[in-house]
Amino acid sequence: MPRNLKPLIWVALLLSIQPAHAINGYFAIAYGAKMTGMAGAAIAFPEDTLTGTVNPAGMSQVEGLDIGARFLYLPRDAEFDCRGIGACDELVRDDSQRDYWIVPNFGWNKRLNDKSTKAH
Numbered sequence: 001m002p003r004n005l006k007p008l009i010w011v012a013l014l015l016s017i018q019p020a021h022a023i024n025g026y027f028a029i030a031y032g033a034k035m036t037g038m039a040g041a042a043i044a045f046p047e048d049t050l051t052g053t054v055n056p057a058g059m060s061q062v063e064g065l066d067i068g069a070r071f072l073y074l075p076r077d078a079e080f081d082c083r084g085i086g087a088c089d090e091l092v093r094d095d096s097q098r099d100y101w102i103v104p105n106f107g108w109n110k111r112l113n114d115k116s117t118k119a120h
Contacts, residue, residue, distance in 0.1 A: 030054070031105050032068050049107030059117045065108045072101040 029040035032050040042051050046058030048066045076096035082088040110118045 032066060032107075036070070049109040050105060052107060052109065059109050060111070060115075063109055063111045063117075065106075067106045068104075070103045070105065072103060073099060074101060075099045
């Protein structure tokens with residue numbers, strides 16, 4: 001392969017990368033960066049104090065303070081056709097006024113002893 005061709009291939013590959021726009025709707029499977037990075041696997045493997053949101057028993061494994069925020073792009077538009085069942089006379093359409101959301105998250109957990117924790 002010619003030496004000049006390798007950088008062009010790398011540039012073409014980098015320019016072809018597209019962001020993933022998939023979401024789990026409004027149902028969060030994870031809270032915080034660590035849990036989201038593990039695709040919600042914190043249920044079985046607690047990493048931070050936000051574990052209590054999905055598995056309260058996991059709070060016995062973590063201690064400390066975690067503060068963060070999540071930026072979400074959730075465009076909402078929906079159409080409901082309830083004319084066929086006689087529930088309405090026209091097509092119902094709903095659009096959101098906002099598409100971008102900031103969701104704060106924080107957790108604090110203090111281990112009192114080997115069997116008890118205090119969480120907020």
